[in-house]
Each structure stands twice: as C-alpha cells, then as structure tokens.
Amino acid sequence: MSSATTRPGDTFNNEDSNTSNNPHFDAILDARLSRRNMLRGGVGAATAAMLGAATLTGCATSGAMSGPMHPITALGFTPVPKSLADTVLVPPGYKAEVIYALGDPLSATAPAFKNDGTDVDFDQRAGDHHDGMEWFSLDASGRPSATYSARGLIAMNHEATTDEKLSSFFIHADGGGSTLPRRAAEVDKELMIHGLSVVEVESRGGKWGYKQDSAFNRRVTTMSDAVIHGPARGSAHLVTKFSQDGTRARGTLNNCGTGKTPWGTYASGEENWFGYFSRDARDNDRRGRNDSSVVALNRYGRVAGAPSRHGWESAGSDDKYLRWNNGAIGANARADYRNEMNTFGYIVEIDPYDKTQAVHKRTALGRMGHENVSFAKPAAGQPVVAYMGDDARNEYIYKFVSDAQWEPSDANAANRLAVGSKYLDKGTLFVAKFRDNGSGEWVELSMKNPIVAANPDFTFTSDADVAIFTRLAADAVGATKMDRPEWAGVNPRNGEVYITLTNNSNRTVDGEAAADAANPRVYQDMKGSRASNGNVNGHIIRLAEATPASAAFKWDIYLVASEAGADKSQVNLSNLTDANDLSSPDGLVFSPATSICWIQTDDGAYTDVTNCMLLAALPGQVGDGGRKSLSYKRADGSEKRVDTFVGKPQTEATLKRFLVGPKGAEITGWCESPDGRAMFVNIQHPGENTKMADVRDPAKYESQWPANAGYGTGRRPRSATIAITKLDGGLIGS
Numbered sequence: 001m002s003s004a005t006t007r008p009g010d011t012f013n014n015e016d017s018n019t020s021n022n023p024h025f026d027a028i029l030d031a032r033l034s035r036r037n038m039l040r041g042g043v044g045a046a047t048a049a050m051l052g053a054a055t056l057t058g059c060a061t062s063g064a065m066s067g068p069m070h071p072i073t074a075l076g077f078t079p080v081p082k083s084l085a086d087t088v089l090v091p092p093g094y095k096a097e098v099i100y101a102l103g104d105p106l107s108a109t110a111p112a113f114k115n116d117g118t119d120v121d122f123d124q125r126a127g128d129h130h131d132g133m134e135w136f137s138l139d140a141s142g143r144p145s146a147t148y149s150a151r152g153l154i155a156m157n158h159e160a161t162t163d164e165k166l167s168s169f170f171i172h173a174d175g176g177g178s179t180l181p182r183r184a185a186e187v188d189k190e191l192m193i194h195g196l197s198v199v200e201v202e203s204r205g206g207k208w209g210y211k212q213d214s215a216f217n218r219r220v221t222t223m224s225d226a227v228i229h230g231p232a233r234g235s236a237h238l239v240t241k242f243s244q245d246g247t248r249a250r251g252t253l254n255n256c257g258t259g260k261t262p263w264g265t266y267a268s269g270e271e272n273w274f275g276y277f278s279r280d281a282r283d284n285d286r287r288g289r290n291d292s293s294v295v296a297l298n299r300y301g302r303v304a305g306a307p308s309r310h311g312w313e314s315a316g317s318d319d320k321y322l323r324w325n326n327g328a329i330g331a332n333a334r335a336d337y338r339n340e341m342n343t344f345g346y347i348v349e350i351d352p353y354d355k356t357q358a359v360h361k362r363t364a365l366g367r368m369g370h371e372n373v374s375f376a377k378p379a380a381g382q383p384v385v386a387y388m389g390d391d392a393r394n395e396y397i398y399k400f401v402s403d404a405q406w407e408p409s410d411a412n413a414a415n416r417l418a419v420g421s422k423y424l425d426k427g428t429l430f431v432a433k434f435r436d437n438g439s440g441e442w443v444e445l446s447m448k449n450p451i452v453a454a455n456p457d458f459t460f461t462s463d464a465d466v467a468i469f470t471r472l473a474a475d476a477v478g479a480t481k482m483d484r485p486e487w488a489g490v491n492p493r494n495g496e497v498y499i500t501l502t503n504n505s506n507r508t509v510d511g512e513a514a515a516d517a518a519n520p521r522v523y524q525d526m527k528g529s530r531a532s533n534g535n536v537n538g539h540i541i542r543l544a545e546a547t548p549a550s551a552a553f554k555w556d557i558y559l560v561a562s563e564a565g566a567d568k569s570q571v572n573l574s575n576l577t578d579a580n581d582l583s584s585p586d587g588l589v590f591s592p593a594t595s596i597c598w599i600q601t602d603d604g605a606y607t608d609v610t611n612c613m614l615l616a617a618l619p620g621q622v623g624d625g626g627r628k629s630l631s632y633k634r635a636d637g638s639e640k641r642v643d644t645f646v647g648k649p650q651t652e653a654t655l656k657r658f659l660v661g662p663k664g665a666e667i668t669g670w671c672e673s674p675d676g677r678a679m680f681v682n683i684q685h686p687g688e689n690t691k692m693a694d695v696r697d698p699a700k701y702e703s704q705w706p707a708n709a710g711y712g713t714g715r716r717p718r719s720a721t722i723a724i725t726k727l728d729g730g731l732i733g734s
C-alpha cells in the first residue's frame, strides 16, 4: 500500500527513516568525465555489447524459467479509458470474474462468509488485502507441473487491512474498538487476516473458480511456524522469549510483493512490519540512549513512544499479544520481545505444494521494507541472482548473488525448500549506486568490504549484522537514495531489470534527497485544491548488465509516470496520452508466456480523475531514448539543472491501459496460467477511504465491490482475486 497523498494507514506505510548523509553522485562525480562523450556514444555502444552477452547466457536456462512460448510484438486490444466507476473495466473482448475474496472459506468445514463483521476463524479463510501472487501448476492428477494451465495453486500475500483508529473495521460488526486496550477477540481476528494463502483454482467449462475443499489450501498467519535461515540464524539480535537461540520466529507480516524461484517455490517480501510494534517512551533510557539497538530501531522506523498500527500489544497478557511490545522491559532478551521486530523484514519462502513445511526466512537477502524479489534467468554454472527494492522514501535497490552455482536439475527437485537453502542461504548482497552519466555500480555489503557505520554508536561485527541491519550497511557505503523502490522485474527478451519507483514526497531540488539523474523530478501537482510536491507520480528505472552477476550496469529511465496534460518538458517526459497516462507505478511483472510487461498502480495523486489501473507495455532497451535536461529555479533565483536519460517516448503501440479497478482499490498481484490465456490480478482494499463510523451503512461505503459485481453476500467491500480471459480463448494482450 502506498500513495502520493495521505490516505488511511499512511503513517505506517510510507516510512521515512533515512536521515543518513550519503554522498550524492552529483557530489562525487569525477569532474574529468566528459558527459557529452558518454551521451554521444558511450552508453549506446556499451549497452549493445551487454545485450549480446545477456542473450547468450540466457540460452542455458532451466525448463522452469524458459523463454516466452508466445512472444507478443503488438498489443491487440482497445485501451480502457480512465474511470471513476466502482467496477473492474477490461477491454472489449475480455471478461473478468471474481474468484477469491476476503473471508472465503478454505476448508470444507468453514462456514460461508457472511461479510457482516461477525465472521471468525480467519485461519481457515482468505486473508485481507490480497497483494502479490504467483501461479503454480497442478496436472490433472494433482501433481506439481510446470506447464498445466487449467488447474493450479495461486499463492498470495495478505498484506494488511483497511483500518482507522487502530481497528480493522470492516471485519468487526460495529467497526471495532478504537482505543487502547484493544479487545482481544478483535485482535485475534486481525492476527489471522495477515500473512499468506495458498488456494487451488481451476477452470471448468471456461469459468474459473477456487476449490474450497482442496487439500493444498493453506493459510500462513502472524502466528505460523517460521525458521530463520542464512547468516542471521542464531544471532543474538534474534533471541526472544519465544526463541532462546535465535533460530525460530512466528509468522510473517505485511507481505507485499512476491517472486517465483527458479526451483518452483513462492517468495514473499515483508514490507511495513515495523508499524505493528510499539515500545514505550522510556525504552531508549532502558537500553541506553547510545545503544546500538536504539540506532537500529530509529533507522527502521520505531522511535520510542510511537503508537503501533493496531495496538495488538495491549489486548491482554497472552504471549501472542505481548510479543508486539518490543520494549526492553524484561531482565534480558530471553525474557521479553525487545528483539521481536528483528525477526521481520525478510524475504520469506514457502513451498506452495507442501503445507507441512514451515516458513523459511531468508536473511541473506537482507532486512528492509521488502517489496518483491525478482530472479534473473538462471544459467547453468552461474550464480542465482535476485533483485529487490526497499520501499520507503529515499531507500535503496539491492541485488543478491548466490554462492552456489545453478544446476538445471534443481528446477525439478523434489525437496524444493532444500534447494532454496542451497541458493538463498549463502551469497552476497549488493546495493545500487547510480552515477549521473548513465552508469552504475553494485556495492558489496559484507564483512569482506569493511563497513563502517556513519553513526559511531553502531558497529558491524559479522555478516549476521549486515543481514539484520542492512539499511545501516547500505547507508555506510553511500548507496543512492531512490524514489521508493517497489517491484523489480526482469525482461525475458534481454535480461534487463526494471524497478518501479512509485513516488516520493521527500524528493527536493537540493538537500539530503536532492534531485539527481536517477531521481530527477521535483514538481507540484494539484488534486483539486490540494497540492502534492516532490516526485508525485513516480517513474520506472531499468538496468542493463553484462551478466546478472556483474558489478556494473548501465541505466536509463524507461518510463516517467505523469498525467497526460502535464508539462512535457519537466513532468510528462514520456509523452503519455489519455490512452496510457498513469500515476504511482507499483506492481511490475513480465509475462513468462508473452513477454508483455504488466504495470500496476497504487495511487493517491491522480485518483480525482481515475481509479488505479493495469497497463500493458512492450518496452525497448536501455539507451533507446535520449538525454533530458530539467531545470529548477531556487528561491534565491539561481538555477539547478538535472540531466537524465529517458527511454523512447511512449505511444499506444508501446503502452496501453488494460484495466481500471473499483473505487479506493490498488491494482496488484499479477500472475498467469503458463499458456498465457488466463491472467489473475488482485484488487486490494476497494473502499479504503470509507469512514469507520459508517461501517453499518452500506450507502456510505466508498465501494461496494465485489458485491456489486455479483460476488458474495453483504455489501462491505472486499479485497479479491479476479481471473481475466479473452472471450475467444486467445492470448491475453494479443
């Protein structure tokens, strides 16, 4: 969840804790570098060489990640207009069916969802706020398959819940309690609506639906078994009353984006977990004001005395409530939950085909506000590489490179989580530095590359420290502060890496987060009478590497999001029109079947004109556009110029709006059947701007979707998965 303007929950979803004073590339640019020469030929020539290399290595891939079966070279649908209607709009010739919504029962015995706030047993129901999701085929006999397209499992994240004043009001009959202490029965439900679900779906007679009684159906919640893997396993920083040796944890939380591993498991990013914890105003004094733990807690968004999102810590003396109080209130770390927050913030992995195995927390991939994790095509004998964003204002982009080298037979191994341990528990984490000449560097974060924290009160002593306090390590090496890195996706046509930068209200002309080449825009946008400043609408940056494990890259800005009517010299730099203008790109996935790049929005800036949307794109490559020079006038009258590189201007042939969602909803979670003929999309938090006081009055709901689409009982809005198919059964997007 994110937005450019304030919406419910923003306090906990738009974190801004990076006060580090990193050098910006403007400041350390080698003055001898001839910018003009780089622009004239350097980038293009280098990129062409890299593309050749990437394509060659891409030949040696596994069956699980083979190239697109049906690459599409022309978008064949009529663009969907911008819309404020409370419905899902898709192009003519397509249909969208709701198949799985908040509260839907996941066992034969769970009662039907009444949707009036009286439902319980959410550990046997779909969770809330459907977010990232991935497809896993089942064959006709119910065995794992890489190709079967009429039956499969969808694994998805249930990121958060629509809330106001502590309470997840749509799941409580009267809206729930809005003061502390919270009522235990309400918290018990809220603990269960977060996490993950795995649900079996199938197509029968051209209609998609989920199977309530499938033995594969699973819920992972805030209370599920989790095992710590990687360098942080056993660290003193993970010791809690629950896990005296720092090897286990409970649950996963605020899961946002996803990834599908080359060995066929589900990976999920824990994003805005910090907001669920609270420590009282005296906690810094207890710990010692200069204690390293205080430095880390502040850097990760939990200052002493700040309230938690839901007040779960207040609901009673049971351990399941007390664990959300991360104050140092006991005799030592084994007697309280001072370290509980350190057990969140990871990429977690589950085997969607095996619900008996615990959640694996892959700490080698770092601890941050993880969005998603996107794997490069694995090549035999080469490391496994994954790209990740830390979604908060002025945070960083990361890459993980495994120690182990890819063996294609691992794509079909029976013990998938053991393969996950082989590739994801040992490796090296890198953070991105963008230079303003169109090049960049991946900087290693490990004890091999001595890290001296900027704050003298924090010292790195092990790779476990780097894994747990990754942001502090990235600060120390001068990583580039980005405009909220969200999803990463790898273009199957050429291996280039795309990363959405959704928006940044803290980007300014000068100062700590000064406009730079990779984050060049600072402007004002009006929404009615309300002004937003910074990079209001976001952009998508892309990287070209010689091979996925390379330490260097070339970059440009593939797409600059904007309102179509905005100034083309400073804001609408990609020449967007009414057929393809967008704000706040978030989800980004390349179709394995067709190579279409699907872009989803989670916006609060352009929502006076249109609800959030899904667009289809056919991108080119790094260097296909040119230089843009932006000009800013400072208060003292002086000018600041920011030069950047923007990909070729968009047209309806390269970018088109495919779907617009209902009111108050984010569009997220993209996956498809392997044949590319069924696409699944999540509609997250329809009606999220509804007031808690109106919970009993459907006429006052911002949205009544999906009830108004004929799905389910009750009119309270529900996050839901939709299946999209072409009426003629053809490839989606063709």
Ligand code: FEO
Pocket: 001, 002, 159, 255, 256, 257, 271, 371, 391, 486, 586
């Ligand atoms: Fe959960 Fe960064 O979106």
Ligand code: CA
Pocket: 525, 526, 527, 528, 563, 605, 606
């Ligand atoms: Ca506007």
Ligand code: CA
Pocket: 001, 256, 257, 371, 486, 586, 587, 602, 668
């Ligand atoms: Ca997101």
